Amino acid sequence: MLDAQTIATVKSTLPAVAATGPALTAYFYDRMFTHNPELKDVFNMSNQRNGDQRQALFDAICAYGANLENLAALLPAVERIAQKHTSFSVKPEQYQIVGKHLLATIDEMLHPGAEVLDAWAKAYGVLANVFIQREEEIYHEHEVKPGGWRGTRPFRIAEIGQQSEVIKSFTLMPVDGKAVADFNPGQYLGIHVQDPDFANHEIRQYSLTHAPNGQSYRIAVKREAMGTVSGWLHAKAKVGDVVNLAAPAGDFFLQVDPATPVTLISAGVGLTPMLAMLHVLAKEQHQAPVSWLHAAENGSLHAFADEVVQTGAQLPHFSSHVWYRQPLAEDAGRFNEQGTMNLSTIAADLADANRQYYLCGPVSFMQFVARQLLDAGVPNQHIHYEVFGPHKVV
Numbered sequence: 269m270l271d272a273q274t275i276a277t278v279k280s281t282l283p284a285v286a287a288t289g290p291a292l293t294a295y296f297y298d299r300m301f302t303h304n305p306e307l308k309d310v311f312n313m314s315n316q317r318n319g320d321q322r323q324a325l326f327d328a329i330c331a332y333g334a335n336l337e338n339l340a341a342l343l344p345a346v347e348r349i350a351q352k353h354t355s356f357s358v359k360p361e362q363y364q365i366v367g368k369h370l371l372a373t374i375d376e377m378l379h380p381g382a383e384v385l386d387a388w389a390k391a392y393g394v395l396a397n398v399f400i401q402r403e404e405e406i407y408h409e410h411e412v413k414p415g416g417w418r419g420t421r422p423f424r425i426a427e428i429g430q431q432s433e434v435i436k437s438f439t440l441m442p443v444d445g446k447a448v449a450d451f452n453p454g455q456y457l458g459i460h461v462q463d464p465d466f467a468n469h470e471i472r473q474y475s476l477t478h479a480p481n482g483q484s485y486r487i488a489v490k491r492e493a494m495g496t497v498s499g500w501l502h503a504k505a506k507v508g509d510v511v512n513l514a515a516p517a518g519d520f521f522l523q524v525d526p527a528t529p530v531t532l533i534s535a536g537v538g539l540t541p542m543l544a545m546l547h548v549l550a551k552e553q554h555q556a557p558v559s560w561l562h563a564a565e566n567g568s569l570h571a572f573a574d575e576v577v578q579t580g581a582q583l584p585h586f587s588s589h590v591w592y593r594q595p596l597a598e599d600a601g602r603f604n605e606q607g608t609m610n611l612s613t614i615a616a617d618l619a620d621a622n623r624q625y626y627l628c629g630p631v632s633f634m635q636f637v638a639r640q641l642l643d644a645g646v647p648n649q650h651i652h653y654e655v656f657g658p659h660k661v662v
Contacts, residue, residue: 270394275336277387282333284378293322293329295377300369307365309469310356314496329370332395339398347519348654350402354410355458355514356471357419358403363396410515415447415482420460420512425505426484431571435537436502437477437488443510450480453544454521454626454654457487458514461497463504472497475540475628476516477572479547485513488571490537520654522548522626529556529623533637535563535609538629541654543572543579545626550582557585559617563609563633566592567599589613609633611640618644627653 335341411418427439456473474487491502522545524530532542539562549558564570580586592603627634634653641651
């Protein structure tokens, strides 16, 4: 625990830290990667280029400093970050490197003096220990679970499927032929890829898209215009290639009892975690109503359409509604409405006080849908979503 003087000292410097904006974290990352370039093999350098990671870290620093007396308020964020860190195989000693460069950044940019730096060092040490302990718990959970492992494990690409013009699915089977761990629908895999054309070892997270089967995993990947890993998977990866996987992780997953109505809402490639949820609901023969709401640009970009219909047909009470923003001539009969997702179409479902809503898609889409849900009287705690980076949905 932090003493009152340390808390007061850190809080007194928060306005100066906040005034720097993400310039502080930009300086920090530039400094760290200059002195410790090996960490480029851990961090997503694409997020460095677009600024998301720098903004996210800046927001986290400010949030931590503001909640030193109420660390419980940060636990949901800690869990989300710790889960993601395990997919990157983050090690305890790397926290020391980060702490050294963070303190040096504060010193070099703000020149606050030894007392302030000592206070920030103590505060960072407490937070680092929280992450180290929680991540060790997650690593241990992964390791002792049937079919589980610690760190990374080699998997072979067993099947590649073209699911839309821009989305491919990849079925992955363990090279050792042994069982693989179960997961919660909505969780993701950390995929580690090294290629001679890459400047660094690359790590990405992709949602699992099916129910656990103990033998294999399946992910789906959208080809991004500047995507290093998605580009490799779409253009170079072939059946038989081997990649390394971290165990399934993530704090966003389906968690409902059999009597709870569920609505799965997605746009574009955001349907991937929803698809895993749908498969599990069908496998468990979920007795309450299940609604599938999806938005796509048109039929050529609508992935897994037939699979959703076939899986939904296994449920006793299933409904589906699909929006195409700009349908093609050949899309007739494949969608229900043209335009953006308008939830007034399902007003009767929104009146169900117990219904749980799971969202995934672009941040602007989730914000748009969440606002409609809240305006319709859906409680905050019934809206579940996952978003990495500095963005907020609800």
